[in-house]
Every structure is written in structure tokens, then in C-alpha cells.
Amino acid sequence: MRGISKQFGRVQALDNVGLSVTSGSIHGVVGENGAGKSTLMKVLYGAYQADSGEVKVNGKAVNIRSSKEAIALGIGMVSQHYGIVPELSMLDNLILGAEPAMVLDKSAIRERAGKIAASIGLNYGNDIWDRDASAISASEAQRLEILKLLWREARIMILDEPTAMLSPKDGEALFGSLRALTTEGATVLLVTHRLPEIMEYCDHVTVLRGGKWITDVPVSETNPEQLSELIVGRTVSVSVRPDPVPSAAPALEVRNLSVARDRGTDAVQNASFALSPGELVGIAGVDGSGQAELFRALLGVTPTREGEVLWHGQPITSRSTSARIELGWRILPEDRLSEAIVSDWSLIDNSTLGLHRLAEFADGGKIRNQERAAFAQKAAEKFGTKHGGLDAAIGGLSGGNQQRFVAARMTESGPKFFMAFQPSRGLDIAATEDLYKAMQERCREGASGLVVSFDLDELMSHCHRVLVMFSGKVIVPPVDADRDLLGRLMVGGEA
Amino acid sequence: MVAFIGMLMLGGISPIEAAQTLISGSLGSPRAISGSLKETTPLLLAGLGVFFALRAGLFNIGIEGQFLLGGFASALVALAVPGPVGLLLAMVAGVVAGALWALPAGWIRAYRNGHEVITTIMLNSVAIALTDFLVAGPVRAANQTGATTATIPTSGRLQALLNSPPWNVNSGLLLGLLLCAAMAWWMKRRVAGYELQAVGANASAAEFAGINVAKVRMNAMLVSGGIGGLGGAIQTLAFEGRFYQGFSPGYGFDSLGVALLAGSNALLVVPMSLLFGVLSKGGTSLLILGVPKGLTNLVAGLVILISATIRYRKAAADA
Numbered sequence: 001m002r003g004i005s006k007q008f009g010r011v012q013a014l015d016n017v018g019l020s021v022t023s024g025s026i027h028g029v030v031g032e033n034g035a036g037k038s039t040l041m042k043v044l045y046g047a048y049q050a051d052s053g054e055v056k057v058n059g060k061a062v063n064i065r066s067s068k069e070a071i072a073l074g075i076g077m078v079s080q081h082y083g084i085v086p087e088l089s090m091l092d093n094l095i096l097g098a099e100p101a102m103v104l105d106k107s108a109i110r111e112r113a114g115k116i117a118a119s120i121g122l123n124y125g126n127d128i129w130d131r132d133a134s135a136i137s138a139s140e141a142q143r144l145e146i147l148k149l150l151w152r153e154a155r156i157m158i159l160d161e162p163t164a165m166l167s168p169k170d171g172e173a174l175f176g177s178l179r180a181l182t183t184e185g186a187t188v189l190l191v192t193h194r195l196p197e198i199m200e201y202c203d204h205v206t207v208l209r210g211g212k213w214i215t216d217v218p219v220s221e222t223n224p225e226q227l228s229e230l231i232v233g234r235t236v237s238v239s240v241r242p243d244p245v246p247s248a249a250p251a252l253e254v255r256n257l258s259v260a261r262d263r264g265t266d267a268v269q270n271a272s273f274a275l276s277p278g279e280l281v282g283i284a285g286v287d288g289s290g291q292a293e294l295f296r297a298l299l300g301v302t303p304t305r306e307g308e309v310l311w312h313g314q315p316i317t318s319r320s321t322s323a324r325i326e327l328g329w330r331i332l333p334e335d336r337l338s339e340a341i342v343s344d345w346s347l348i349d350n351s352t353l354g355l356h357r358l359a360e361f362a363d364g365g366k367i368r369n370q371e372r373a374a375f376a377q378k379a380a381e382k383f384g385t386k387h388g389g390l391d392a393a394i395g396g397l398s399g400g401n402q403q404r405f406v407a408a409r410m411t412e413s414g415p416k417f418f419m420a421f422q423p424s425r426g427l428d429i430a431a432t433e434d435l436y437k438a439m440q441e442r443c444r445e446g447a448s449g450l451v452v453s454f455d456l457d458e459l460m461s462h463c464h465r466v467l468v469m470f471s472g473k474v475i476v477p478p479v480d481a482d483r484d485l486l487g488r489l490m491v492g493g494e495a
Numbered sequence: 496m497v498a499f500i501g502m503l504m505l506g507g508i509s510p511i512e513a514a515q516t517l518i519s520g521s522l523g524s525p526r527a528i529s530g531s532l533k534e535t536t537p538l539l540l541a542g543l544g545v546f547f548a549l550r551a552g553l554f555n556i557g558i559e560g561q562f563l564l565g566g567f568a569s570a571l572v573a574l575a576v577p578g579p580v581g582l583l584l585a586m587v588a589g590v591v592a593g594a595l596w597a598l599p600a601g602w603i604r605a606y607r608n609g610h611e612v613i614t615t616i617m618l619n620s621v622a623i624a625l626t627d628f629l630v631a632g633p634v635r636a637a638n639q640t641g642a643t644t645a646t647i648p649t650s651g652r653l654q655a656l657l658n659s660p661p662w663n664v665n666s667g668l669l670l671g672l673l674l675c676a677a678m679a680w681w682m683k684r685r686v687a688g689y690e691l692q693a694v695g696a697n698a699s700a701a702e703f704a705g706i707n708v709a710k711v712r713m714n715a716m717l718v719s720g721g722i723g724g725l726g727g728a729i730q731t732l733a734f735e736g737r738f739y740q741g742f743s744p745g746y747g748f749d750s751l752g753v754a755l756l757a758g759s760n761a762l763l764v765v766p767m768s769l770l771f772g773v774l775s776k777g778g779t780s781l782l783i784l785g786v787p788k789g790l791t792n793l794v795a796g797l798v799i800l801i802s803a804t805i806r807y808r809k810a811a812a813d814a
């Protein structure tokens with residue numbers, strides 16, 4: 001790809017960017033949010049048309065106008081949102097949209113499917129292919145997406161933040177599969193913000209910043225510090241894990257808490273833990289271990305089946321969400337679009353969503369407009385949300401900027417206890433550091449915080465203590481538990 | 496539009512003549528304008544009712560039934576209690592009847608998650624059958640041949656705001672305008688209005704924000720039905736002076752279009768109801784030319800379709 005430019009309205013998303021990838025290699029593309037990584041990939045994949053520049057595949061100039069044309073050229077993309085139909089079996093999903101013939105020869109399909117799986121080191125028999133896709137985990141879904149591309153004979157694969165939802169172990173397995181592919185001549189383009197992945201698995205890395213090409217280096221000739229400087233454009237102080245907080249009378253105490261699922265076993269099973277005032281505690285675990293249900297139950301959005309929640313010794317298990325907000329509880333929910341914002345609303349309207357009944361923002365039943373606008377301004381400034389006016393709809397902002405704004409809503413509204421679910425989702429390195437600093441600051445002022453993340457390293461380098469959730473259970477490891485131990489607990493291992 | 500012109504021509508009517516008739520019949524004279532404003536009044540009230548529920552994410556198709564019940568209840572009260580006191584009580588009765596008629600749908604939506612579209616359609620059928628029955632039998636005026644209540648004396652009716660023939664504008668329209676302004680203010684300035692619209696725009700985010708979503712839905716449905724009932728009461732007390740079979744020619748259904756076209760701004764309910772009022776009045780004049788009423792409904796339908804297309808195109812371009 002050479003001289004690629006792309007403009008959205010007045011925003012120059014890509015400015016004369018080049019990218020050259022050797023076949024048979026794993027090539028990393030890194031940059032902050034808004035650096036243009038995703039846009040560049042979408043141009044390659046045919047989802048966007050570049051305003052200028054050319055794309056060559058295997059030396060031949062091509063004009064890719066749709067994802068169909070891209071796949072015909074052997075280019076496929078695994079996005080962060082999987083396109084899997086849960087009602088169909090694994091095998092049906094595999095061939096969906098790329099059926100070899102009108103009448104399907106199932107045995108031939110099975111044979112080829114098996115071969116493809118074997119090429120990335122998976123031993124998939126009929127029992128696996130016939131499983132319902134609704135029953136598969138995030139990492140299996142992702143592997144299925146890769147297999148779908150292989151079924152379509154993709155030779156160049158684009159992966160956008162593939163390990164975002166995976167446990168460290170599944171992440172390693174994924175890269176093992178990708179490595180196996182490249183030895184057979186396939187090419188992998190990896191968009192990521194995790195530098196360890198670049199250092200460990202990539203051959204080459206391209207850095208983008210602000211829509212511009214910054215550099216292109218073999219991984220062997222660089223190091224994480226240099227890369228993060230190139231990405232951010234300035235030196236970033238790397239965070240050091242804070243010292244443990246001396247234990248005191250707990251601010252929040254959870255006793256034998258169980259949360260029911262619609263059917264089957266409890267989503268949260270008999271969870272007991274406590275947070276001291278001033279303590280920032282992480283909850284590590286693979287996605288789907290019950291973190292979301294615990295989060296909702298603590299907030300009072302879903303009822304608990306059993307157990308107690310105490311706030312400074314007072315039982316509050318049956319209190320409403322708004323009563324908990326009144327106590328000084330603040331949240332940063334998991335799913336930004338469906339739980340944290342109203343997309344059509346302005347930043348100002350969104351700034352007090354959840355805080356709107358507090359005396360600071362409501363005078364009796366009347367909205368205090370000035371205070372609200374001032375707070376929106378403060379929240380936007382805190383983490384440098386880039387916006388087109390506080391009156392403009394928040395839905396027009398990039399995911400990262402929305403996240404900055406809702407994160408500031410949590411940290412800047414005087415929390416006494418806060419819960420953040422995957423707080424760094426969509427944030428770049430610098431913004432992530434800023435956010436954790438703000439959370440640590442609140443804790444120094446006496447607040448307690450609970451952070452759920454699927455990224456163990458992120459928790460280990462910022463939290464006083466890390467708990468682990470596995471299969472609905474909350475495990476409280478020793479304060480000095482190391483990465484190995486926590487990683488083992490995350491996948492159900494023994495202490 | 497092309498379809499409309501085509502159909503006119505098929506019917507052997509000149510499109511230009513038709514347009515002239517439509518406009519002169521609805522806006523061409525003080526009398527015509529007064530008539531359009533009369534048609535606008537029930538559309539404005541019912542439109543506000545639908546709009547209110549719509550902001551809470553609820554599609555209150557039941558407004559027709561609530562309108563009927565409100566009109567019916569107010570007629571009974573105004574006949575029983577004479578004078579201005581009766582007038583006031585009759586309006587209250589209209590609001591209460593409309594709200595009660597919306598209550599089952601609101602409750603089922605809020606606490607049993609049954610869709611309000613289904614339940615309100617059913618309630619409409621019941622409302623039509625029930626009022627038809629009552630007015631044909633139990634409460635039928637003694638000396639009348641048709642299925643109707645007795646006529647409310649003038650002292651128990653809503654007075655004209657302006658009555659110097661050919662001008663005639665009833666104070667019911669003013670009530671609608673005041674309610675509209677109040678609603679716009681409430682949605683923008685009040686915490687409760689904020690919560691209502693949060694539920695409508697993103698119910699799960701509203702839940703995380705500590706808003707009692709079920710309660711908001713329940714109340715929104717009650718208020719919506721109450722406004723629909725008030726619309727029926729005003730129709731009785733301002734224009735009809737009685738309740739009879741066929742009391743509403745479908746004001747409730749037309750008001751769905753009014754509210755949809757108003758989008759997110761309560762103040763836009765006014766021009767939209769005016770548009771539908773003008774079309775309705777002009778359509779009556781077209782009847783004289785031999786253009787069936789259905790054809791003007793078709794124009795209204797096209798307006799909705801076109802504006803929806805424009806809105807979705809815009810939404811698609813923003814995404």
C-alpha cells in the first residue's frame with residue numbers, strides 16, 4: 001500500500017500512509033486510537049475507498065471496492081465483533097456464504113474442514129464441527145473466524161485486537177496457530193495496542209500516529225520503550241504497582257453473594273471479599289467468568305439470590321441502584337453503547353447520566369443546567385476527550401473518546417466507591433495510564449475501587465491487589481501472588 | 496406525489512384543480528381556516544399523547560381507544576353536572592378514563608414485558624365496541640333515533656376563543672398549545688423528563704444510571720393515555736357537545752403519524768398536527784370533486800414515508 005490518504009469530513013484519517021508487508025510474516029500495526037490503523041486496514045479490506053494512493057497485492061496493482069473483492073484476492077479480516085450465527089453448527093458457520101456448491105457434499109466438506117483446522121494445529125473431529133455455535137467460547141469463536149477465512153482461501157489475514165477477549169493461555173495458542181499459518185506462506189497483519197504481543201510474535205512493525213506513517217522497523221531492532229515513545233510521540237512514564245494498603249475496617253464487604261442465571265448454575269457462586277478504604281482492587285479472569293453478573297449485582301441492577309453486601313458495615317443488599325449512587329458509588333460499565341451512554345444525546349446530557357438526581361445536578365426536580373455544563377466541560381478536559389462541541393451527540397465521537405468521557409464521569413464526580421469494567425477498552429497507552437492515575441488518586445483520597453479486566457498485566461501493574469474470578473467463583477489469592485499463580489487461577493488451576 | 500397525481504388523472508380529475516380545491520377548502524377563507532383548526536385540535540392533543548409515550552420508547556397505538564373513552568366519560572359527567580364545575584369535572588373524567596384505559600397496557604409492558612403495540616391494539620377494539628354498546632343502549636338519549644348521548648348545554652361546554660363569524664376558534668386549541676409548551680419545557684428542564692427520555696433512548700443504560708425503568712414506563716403510559724383522554728374530552732366539550740357512535744373518524748390513528756413526524760421535539764407536534772388538520776379539512780372539500788377521502792390519507796401516508804426515508808438516510812450517513 002502506498003501513499004494512501006483518506007478523509008472523513010474535515011478529519012484527515014490517513015495522510016499519505018504506506019505499508020509494505022513481506023509474505024509469510026506476521027506484521028504488526030500499532031498506534032493510538034485515531035492513529036488510522038483501523039482505517040488503513042479497512043481500505044485494504046475494501047470496506048473503505050481511499051481518496052488517493054495505490055494498493056498492490058503480490059506485485060499487482062488492485063482496486064478493492066468491497067470485502068467480496070478483497071476475499072477474492074485472498075485478503076480477509078477477523079474483526080473484534082465476530083460474525084457467527086449461534087443457531088447454526090460450527091461447520092455450517094464455516095461454510096456460510098462460501099458454500100462450494102448448490103447441493104452440499106457433506107463428507108467432502110468435512111474432509112476439507114478437517115485439513116484446514118489441522119493447518120493451524122487444531123484437531124477438530126466431527127464432534128466439534130457438529131456443535132452448536134451458541135455454545136462456543138470467545139476464543140473458539142475467534143478461531144472459527146480464522147478458519148472461515150481459510151475456507152475462503154485467504155492468504156493475507158487481518159486481525160484487529162485479536163487477544164482483547166482472550167485469556168493469556170488462549171492468546172498464546174492463537175499466536176501458535178498464526179505462526180503455523182505463516183510457515184505455510186500466509187501473511188498476517190496484526191492490529192494491536194499490546195506491545196508484548198508485538199515484541200514476542202511479530203517480525204515487523206509499522207507505527208502510525210495521527211493518520212501519518214511514522215516508521216517501519218524489524219521487531220528485532222526495537223524495544224517496547226522505544227515503540228511506546230514512537231506511538232505516543234512523547235515519553236510515557238510506565239506505571240509501577242502501588243504498595244498494598246494496610247487493612248482496615250472494610251469500606252465494602254461482600255458476604256456469600258450468589259447471583260442466579262436465567263437457568264442452570266449460578267453466575268456468581270458464594271462470593272466473599274472485602275475492600276479497605278483507599279484500596280484499588282482488580283478482578284482478573286477470562287471473559288464470561290461471572291464478572292459481568294457480579295458487577296450488575298453490586299450495582300443493584302440485577303437481584304442477588306443469596307448473600308449480603310455491606311457498605312461501611314451497613315447492609316445495603318436490597319437498596320436500589322439510585323440509592324447506591326447516592327452513597328457515592330460510581331461506575332464505568334462494560335458495554336459502553338448499551339450501558340454507559342445514550343448515543344443520540346449530547347455530551348452535556350450524557351455527563352450526568354446516573355448522576356442526574358444528585359443534589360449537585362438537580363434542584364428538587366429541576367435540572368441544574370449550569371452545573372451540568374460545567375461538569376461536562378470538566379469531564380471532557382480530564383482525559384482530553386476530542387469532541388466537536390459539548391452540545392454535539394456523543395455517538396459522533398470515536399469509541400476511545402467516548403470512553404475518556406465516561407471514565408471521567410466516574411472519576412471526577414466525587415466517588416466513594418467505584419467499579420470499572422474493562423476501563424482501558426478503546427484507550428491508548430497514555431490514556432490508560434492517565435485513567436489509572438486518576439483512579440489511584442481517588443483511592444489516596446479515601447475511595448475504594450474495583451476494576452474488572454481480562455488483561456492481567458494491566459491489573460497487576462496498577463492495582464493494590466488482584467482477585468481472580470473463575471467459573472462464577474471469586475478467588476482471593478495472597479496479596480503477593482505472582483503472575484504465574486494468578487494466570488493459573490484464571491483458568492481453574494490450583495493455588 | 497406522482498402516484499397521487501396519477502390516481503387523480505385516472506379518476507378524470509385535473510391535478511391542478513384538485514390542489515386548488517384542497518388549498519382553498521382548508522386555507523382559502525376564514526371559514527376554511529377555522530375548520531382546519533378544528534380538525535387540528537384533536538390531532539394535536541392525541542399527537543401529544545402519542546409523542547409522550549414515544550419519548551419513553553413506547554408506541555401507544557391505543558390512543559384511539561383512550562380518546563374514545565375520554566370523550567365518552569366527559570360527556571357523561573358534563574350531562575350529570577351542569578355548568579362550569581361540570582365542565583372541569585368532565586375534563587378530569589376524560590383524563591382519568593384515558594389513563595385507566597392505558598393502564599393495563601402500561602402495566603403489562605412495565606412488569607410483564609408484553610409489548611404495548613399488541614395490547615393497545617386489543618384495547619382499541621374493546622374501546623370501540625364498548626362505547627358503541629353503551630351509547631346504543633344504557634346511556635342513549637331518550638328522544639334520539641341515533642346511537643348518541645343527550646346534548647350538553649352550552650354552559651357546560653368549552654367556550655370559543657374567537658367567535659366572530661366567519662371566524663370560529665375554540666379554546667380547546669389553546670389548551671392543546673399550552674400543554675405542548677408545558678411538555679416541551681418538562682422534557683428539557685425536569686429531571687423526570689430527563690429520566691423518561693433516557694428510558695426511551697437506551698433502557699439498559701437508564702437502568703445502570705439508577706432509573707426505575709418499569710416505573711417510568713408505567714407512568715409514561717398512564718400520562719399518554721390521560722392526554723389522549725383529555726383530547727377526547729375536549730372533542731366532546733368543544734365541538735361535538737355529545738358522544739355518539741363513530742365519534743372519532745380515526746383521530747387517534749392519524750395522531751400516530753403526527754407524533755412520528757414530530758421526532759424528538761414536542762413543539763413540532765404543533766405544525767405536524769396542523770399539516771394533518773389541513774389535509775383532513777381539504778380532503779373533505781375534495782369529496783365534492785369526487786375524490787375519495789382515502790386519497791388524502793394516501794398523501795398523509797406519503798408524507799410520513801418520505802420524512803422517514805429522509806431521516807433514515809441521514810442516520811445512515813451519520814453512521
